Amino acid sequence: MKKKTKSIANPEELNKNLQYSSPISWIVLTSVVLLLAVFFVWASVYQIQIKVTGTASIQSGQASLVVEEASLKKLEVGQKVYIAGIEGEILSFNDDEPVVSDFSLADGDYAYYIVIKEVKPMDFLFSR
Numbered sequence: 001m002k003k004k005t006k007s008i009a010n011p012e013e014l015n016k017n018l019q020y021s022s023p024i025s026w027i028v029l030t031s032v033v034l035l036l037a038v039f040f041v042w043a044s045v046y047q048i049q050i051k052v053t054g055t056a057s058i059q060s061g062q063a064s065l066v067v068e069e070a071s072l073k074k075l076e077v078g079q080k081v082y083i084a085g086i087e088g089e090i091l092s093f094n095d096d097e098p099v100v101s102d103f104s105l106a107d108g109d110y111a112y113y114i115v116i117k118e119v120k121p122m123d124f125l126f127s128r
């Protein structure tokens with residue numbers, strides 16, 4: 001630092017050593033900071049749903065879910081079941097088959113999903 005100040009002979013040479021930032025660099029810096037802020041807000045608000053999916057057969061309002069054995073271990077009483085956009089829940093288990101609440105749908109086969117866990121992306125950043 002002392003070498004730079006000793007090499008300056010008069011006050012007009014001070015401007016030679018000064019560097020300035022162009023407006024483009026400030027725009028880029030502001031954009032990066034804004035993108036980071038938006039990412040952190042999204043990561044702390046948005047929730048990723050981990051789901052079990054399958055086919056449900058409806059007969060007289062009673063739903064019978066076809067569940068893979070590996071997925072069956074993840075299910076619990078009280079979890080929400082969604083069939084054709086209608087929400088129900090798992091009431092109990094009967095011979096390793098979930099018994100769900102009644103659905104007012106026409107008889108037939110429908111796709112279903114059960115949300116087994118909801119995770120915020122921020123949890124991935126700060127998990128151990």
